Amino acid sequence: FPALSSTKHDTMRGELEAHIAQTECLLNDEQHVVVDKVMTSVEHGHGWMIAVDASGGTGKTFTLSHILNKVRAKGKVALATAASGIAATLLPKGVTFHSRTKCPLILTDESTCNISVHDTTAALIRMTNIMVVDEVSMMDGRALEAADRTFQWLQGSEEPFGGITMVFSGDWRQILTIVPHSSRIDIVGRCFKSSYLWRKVQIFRLTVNMRIMQGAGEEQDESDFAKFLLDLGEGKIPVNPEKGEFAIELREPLILPGEKLQDIVTWVYEDLHNNITNPKWLCERVILCPTNSEVDQVNFYMTTIFPGEEHVCCRVNTAESECDHLYPTEFLNTLCPSGMPPHRITLKVGMVIMLP
Numbered sequence: 001f002p003a004l005s006s007t008k009h010d011t012m013r014g015e016l017e018a019h020i021a022q023t024e025c026l027l028n029d030e031q032h033v034v035v036d037k038v039m040t041s042v043e044h045g046h047g048w049m050i051a052v053d054a055s056g057g058t059g060k061t062f063t064l065s066h067i068l069n070k071v072r073a074k075g076k077v078a079l080a081t082a083a084s085g086i087a088a089t090l091l092p093k094g095v096t097f098h099s100r101t102k103c104p105l106i107l108t109d110e111s112t113c114n115i116s117v118h119d120t121t122a123a124l125i126r127m128t129n130i131m132v133v134d135e136v137s138m139m140d141g142r143a144l145e146a147a148d149r150t151f152q153w154l155q156g157s158e159e160p161f162g163g164i165t166m167v168f169s170g171d172w173r174q175i176l177t178i179v180p181h182s183s184r185i186d187i188v189g190r191c192f193k194s195s196y197l198w199r200k201v202q203i204f205r206l207t208v209n210m211r212i213m214q215g216a217g218e219e220q221d222e223s224d225f226a227k228f229l230l231d232l233g234e235g236k237i238p239v240n241p242e243k244g245e246f247a248i249e250l251r252e253p254l255i256l257p258g259e260k261l262q263d264i265v266t267w268v269y270e271d272l273h274n275n276i277t278n279p280k281w282l283c284e285r286v287i288l289c290p291t292n293s294e295v296d297q298v299n300f301y302m303t304t305i306f307p308g309e310e311h312v313c314c315r316v317n318t319a320e321s322e323c324d325h326l327y328p329t330e331f332l333n334t335l336c337p338s339g340m341p342p343h344r345i346t347l348k349v350g351m352v353i354m355l356p
């Protein structure tokens with residue numbers, strides 16, 4: 001933890017306090033209740049486990065960020081973690097839960113985190129007053145149990161997580177933990193809700209969709225869509241068994257006329273040529289696809305219609321061993337393991353790309 005000069009420290013603390021005062025006024029009643037509960041636990045060292053169970057857009061991340069800032073402004077240690085890297089980037093100084101706790105990737109019912117008593121992570125955990133875990137619904141309950149065991153050992157306490165206040169946040173309607181080749185029962189059994197820890201968690205709900213409240217003139221459409229997503233997550237949309245076991249019918253405003261990829265692209269990026277250099281316009285639209293091969297199709301099509309000269313970048317494609325001849329270049333070029341870019345990427349100046 002690098003030391004800060006006292007002037008720099010005072011300036012940062014001043015900025016943080018101004019920011020906290022701003023967000024404190026914005027909190028709605030339900031968010032206030034959560035913040036007060038968590039602050040009581042931190043200030044009195046109760047070590048409560050608190051869960052914010054709420055649907056998308058109700059301000060879970062907003063509330064967690066406010067709590068983290070508030071605890072840090074009091075000079076206490078607040079660790080921000082999330083199940084995924086992307087979710088972690090939304091929290092102030094957020095990192096993944098696995099990176100922060102050194103939790104193993106392959107879990108058993110007896111797993112513990114890879115922290116030794118003298119390393120810096122152990123020192124950090126002993127100093128910690130609160131840990132936030134966002135998108136907890138995506139996590140295997142055994143990862144949290146491993147952290148519980150390790151924190152108890154490090155803190156020398158039999159309280160859950162060694163007496164550190166824990167705040168969990170997630171939406172159980174969204175993606176649950178991934179258990180390959182498993183049944184619904186296996187997946188539910190692996191969730192945090194099935195863990196012995198969940199029984200001791202105090203649950204709070206946020207019900208007001210703050211994302212819609214921010215909408216600019218399209219509140220009705222957005223609120224209909226939010227209600228549709230909520231009903232979908234709760235299994236209230238009737239299934240059409242003729243189309244498939246889990247098939248549901250989408251209503252009219254959610255369906256675009258046309259069947260080709262070009263129709264979606266034209267609708268989403270209608271005035272692309274005039275807005276290529278407009279980051280605000282680009283940030284307001286995106287095409288999401290359920291599979292990587294569909295993502296590749298969309299990217300390929302977008303690249304062809306994007307104006308400018310193509311620059312082709314190829315990946316290194318030789319094997320690093322004497323069995324080189326076993327892996328012909330053509331074969332290596334077809335491989336696209338998770339976390340690696342495809343062999344051939346075509347870029348144009350001004351294109352938006354996401355780095356892995």
Ligand SMILES: Nc1ncnc2c1ncn2[C@@H]1O[C@H](COP(=O)(O)OP(=O)(O)OP(=O)(O)O)[C@@H](O)[C@H]1O
Nearest residue numbers: 026027028055056057058059060061062063210211
């Ligand atoms: N009290 C509030 N006042 C103003 N804006 C708010 C408030 N609460 C949340 N927001 C805004 O509403 C939007 C949704 O909030 P947030 O991302 O925290 O929701 P979420 O529950 O984490 O959503 P998701 O589950 O989709 O990640 C954000 O733009 C956030 O800044």
